[in-house]
Amino acid sequence: MIKAVRGTRDLLPPDTALWSFVDETARAVFRAYNFQEIRTPIFEDTQLFSRGVGEETDIVSKEMFTWEDRGRAQSEKGQLITLRPENTAGVVRAYIEHNLQTRGLNKLYYIGPQFRRERPQKGRYRQFYQIGAEMIGPPTSGSESPARDAEILELLATFLDRLGISGWTLQLNSIGCAQDRANYNEALRNALDPVKSRMDPDCQRRAVTNPLRVFDCKVPEDQPIIEQLPRISEFLDEPCRKHFEQVQEILKSVGVPFTLNDRLVRGLDYYSRTAFEFTHGALGAQNAILGGGRYDGLSEQLGGPKAPGIGFAIGEDRLVLALNRSAEEMQSKPDVYIAPLGAGMDRESARLARELRHQDLMVELGDETFRLKKSLETASKLGARFALIVGENEIKADSFALKNLATGEQVSVPHSELVERIRPNS
RNA sequence: GUGGGAGUAGCUCAACCGGCAGAGCACCGGACUGUGGCUCCGGAUGUUGCGGGUUCGAUUCCCGUCUCCCACCCCA
Known part of the structure; x- marks a missing residue:
């Protein structure tokens, strides 16, 4: 019998009723916030991800479905093609390619499959679905404003509430501007140098390759060391610190609860300043239901104009798991x-x-x-x-x-x- | 990619030490020829994930492999 390949699955009725419910709720919420839909290709030039997402990230270094397309002539080299592992890079590519900066602030959303070649487990599939949105535009369009960060976060809270999902937590952090991160990385390395030999081997490896990731170490014995490490909050320059404070002020004013977590680090290279994650208790090890943040430098990194942006991606598979509703009644x-x-x-x-x-x-x-x-x-x-x-x-x-x-x-x-x-x- | 657990009917799961593969639910037919649900009676259902090995005999033991689940890594 021919079966669905590893990490992929069929969504069947009545379960598909839950998915439709999520999709339709998302579209309704996006409409209320004046977002418009964008559909980008499912595969892209491999370079888009290696340059956009980051060569050193796990996604690019080991999780992409990549193949070489046939060249036009027999002798010609083919182009490297990759199934999209996330959608922000594709959206920013389209932004650059179609000169969307002429439209001012772009508020775009997408719903669709993404592909990562990881080991499957509950809430993690090789073809999975994301609902995401991006706000991107030239600085003069207000794309850099903390009001945009707060608007995105408030939208997300509204969306989860409309789905009837309770028990979520918004974890919020600022990982600073590019320069702040460089300074901070330097300071972390210095702080880790004398103590890292006492740490768990896995954490030691992170201390060398990507010091920020040390904060993800879960080994209990290492926690006292981690507690002593400098925090990113001490390294934010004045504008960044202020930006972050204003985001928090607006959130308080609109009544969206959040938890500051200065150990929250996002995995993709393009993030800067505001970083966030919504977690949910009932999902096991894959407790992150959505994640996102600012990517003020991404457009330039891809050869485009200066175009600050902020966005998020929701794991729809996980959202459906957290949805405490029966598919039967939804049908x-x-x-x-x-x-x-x-x-x-x-x-x-x-x-x-x-x-x-x-x-x-x-x-x-x-x-x-x-x-x-x-x-x-x-x-x-x-x-x-x-x-x-x-x-x-x-x-x-x-x-x-x-x-x-x-x-x-x-x-x-x-x-x-x-x-x-x-x-x-x- | 690493470590562990599991795979038996459409679904949920049994099967003692290696000895005829079963139950509940679901499904189909009948009791009831133009009246569902409740009840009763009857019925079908299997490459025991796949491939090999040991054995008189394998769902059971061994090896390989695939898939799912859990944890790690990492992420949505």
């Missing part, structure tokens, strides 16, 4: 099940079904070879509100037996009154 149910009764009734039923469906009713259509018992059984199983019996008597009288499947009550309804009697809330 929409037919308003009416039409039960054709006996030879020739399929064609009469088809006409009725067409008529009702054109009135925007949800109609399921049976089969004239079914016995009435089986039709009614099927109708209740589908959760239809009514069964409409279409037999010879009904056709002659042009009046149909309409059975309320919840109460069992059955009445004969003239053809002209059917829509009115079946329509919900009427």
